[in-house]
Amino acid sequence: MSKGSRDRAIKARQIVASQKAAERRRTVTLWTSVAVVLVLFVAGLIGYTVLSGQDEGKVTTPASAVDEGTAFATGAGPVTVDVYEDFMCPSCGNFEAATGPTLKQLATDGKITLRFHPVAILDRFSNGTEYSTRSAAASAAAAEEGKFIEFHDVLYANQPEENTDGLSDAEMIELAATVGLTSDTFKNAVNEGTYKAWATQVTETFSERGHTGTPTIVVDGKTLTGENNTVPSAELITQTVEKAAG
Amino acid sequence: METTRQIRMAAAWPWISTGARLGLAAVWLVAGSLKIGDLAASARAVYAYQLMSYDTAKIVGAVQPFLEIALGLLLLIGLATRFTAAISAALITIFIAGIVWAWAKGLRIDCGCFSTGGELGAGETPGYGIDILRDLAFLALCGILVWRPRTRFSLDGVLMGER
Numbered sequence: 001m002s003k004g005s006r007d008r009a010i011k012a013r014q015i016v017a018s019q020k021a022a023e024r025r026r027t028v029t030l031w032t033s034v035a036v037v038l039v040l041f042v043a044g045l046i047g048y049t050v051l052s053g054q055d056e057g058k059v060t061t062p063a064s065a066v067d068e069g070t071a072f073a074t075g076a077g078p079v080t081v082d083v084y085e086d087f088m089c090p091s092c093g094n095f096e097a098a099t100g101p102t103l104k105q106l107a108t109d110g111k112i113t114l115r116f117h118p119v120a121i122l123d124r125f126s127n128g129t130e131y132s133t134r135s136a137a138a139s140a141a142a143a144e145e146g147k148f149i150e151f152h153d154v155l156y157a158n159q160p161e162e163n164t165d166g167l168s169d170a171e172m173i174e175l176a177a178t179v180g181l182t183s184d185t186f187k188n189a190v191n192e193g194t195y196k197a198w199a200t201q202v203t204e205t206f207s208e209r210g211h212t213g214t215p216t217i218v219v220d221g222k223t224l225t226g227e228n229n230t231v232p233s234a235e236l237i238t239q240t241v242e243k244a245a246g
Numbered sequence: 247m248e249t250t251r252q253i254r255m256a257a258a259w260p261w262i263s264t265g266a267r268l269g270l271a272a273v274w275l276v277a278g279s280l281k282i283g284d285l286a287a288s289a290r291a292v293y294a295y296q297l298m299s300y301d302t303a304k305i306v307g308a309v310q311p312f313l314e315i316a317l318g319l320l321l322l323i324g325l326a327t328r329f330t331a332a333i334s335a336a337l338i339t340i341f342i343a344g345i346v347w348a349w350a351k352g353l354r355i356d357c358g359c360f361s362t363g364g365e366l367g368a369g370e371t372p373g374y375g376i377d378i379l380r381d382l383a384f385l386a387l388c389g390i391l392v393w394r395p396r397t398r399f400s401l402d403g404v405l406m407g408e409r
Contacts, residue, residue, distance in 0.1 A: 024406065025406055028405045028406055032325050032326035032402065032405065035325060036326045039316055040316050042316075043316035044309045047285075047308045047309035047310070048305060048308060048309055050312075054285065054286075121290065123287070124284050128283075204286075207289075207290050207293055207300060
């Protein structure tokens with residue numbers, strides 16, 4: 001074999017080898033891409049399945065709830081004031097301390113119908129104990145015993161800080177006892193989480209109505225905010241109510 | 247000399263790409279795992295953009311964290327790296343578009359990028375600019391991987407018969 005033909009043979013082998021390598025790369029790229037598409041499809045499907053599973057919880061709507069079964073009302077005045085609150089939300093705690101008494105006075109004076117919507121958007125701030133959902137559900141149990149406002153107030157007076165476990169069911173039952181709420185029906189409902197699915201539904205309704213934060217205050221169907229999207233003050237609410245009453 | 251520099255760069259690229267791949271994997275895994283525990287909150291974060299109906303937002307909000315985790319795992323093992331990086335780039339581009347939309351529309355929301363976001367409290371300002379810059383940095387990682395998808399310690403490498 002001459003030197004020239006040997007060189008040609010080596011070159012030919014190299015070409016064949018690199019073609020084979022390229023072929024292998026193409027095959028691997030194709031099949032790994034197919035695998036990726038499958039993995040992503042399955043992942044999406046899992047997400048969808050988990051979601052569908054969550055929707056199946058049986059909702060027990062408290063009989064005393066108004067406004068499509070999402071709120072508890074006090075007072076019977078001509079102007080409706082809707083308050084959406086999460087028991088974990090510090091800003092709601094401040095709002096209750098500053099404006100709660102004014103609102104309740106307006107309701108007592110027959111000027112407004114005050115409707116509380118206990119929503120649960122802050123479950124992620126209670127170390128996995130879902131205090132927002134549990135407390136909203138417990139407030140429904142209190143409402144069924146005619147003690148919603150009392151229980152609502154005592155929960156805010158003892159509001160846990162964010163990123164703690166929140167109040168345990170037992171602690172909520174203890175606090176309820178201090179406002180004269182001691183029935184077994186209430187205790188069982190809290191311990192069994194009877195109204196938890198309902199709390200989730202109230203939260204969905206809240207979102208569907210386009211609200212994103214708590215506290216949200218709505219006067220006669222119009223969301224009321226202070227300057228720069230702040231929580232409205234007691235004065236502003238009173239003024240708005242008087243204007244709405246005409 | 248130019249040639250030795252080129253050779254050095256050729257040797258360095260797989261390592262740079264490996265860093266990009268693992269970094270992007272971490273981004274997806276963190277982003278996904280922060281949302282996966284509270285799918286309802288994830289849905290609310292999506293709905294807050296006011297781009298779709300609540301029922302659609304619920305599905306998107308539930309599917310998204312699972313997709314993010316899947317992408318993170320695929321990048322971690324290094325399977326079809328170029329393709330996975332391209333999908334990542336597409337997703338991140340959609341996220342940036344969403345933030346720009348929220349910004350332009352004057353919505354006051356947390357982007358929900360690394361949280362279940364949604365609402366912002368009174369006095370909080372949305373950090374849209376920073377969110378976009380961060381997403382652009384992630385996009386750059388995707389770019390590196392699409393351009394130079396060969397990485398160390400990857401399933402691709404094993405399947406291609408490297409080493």
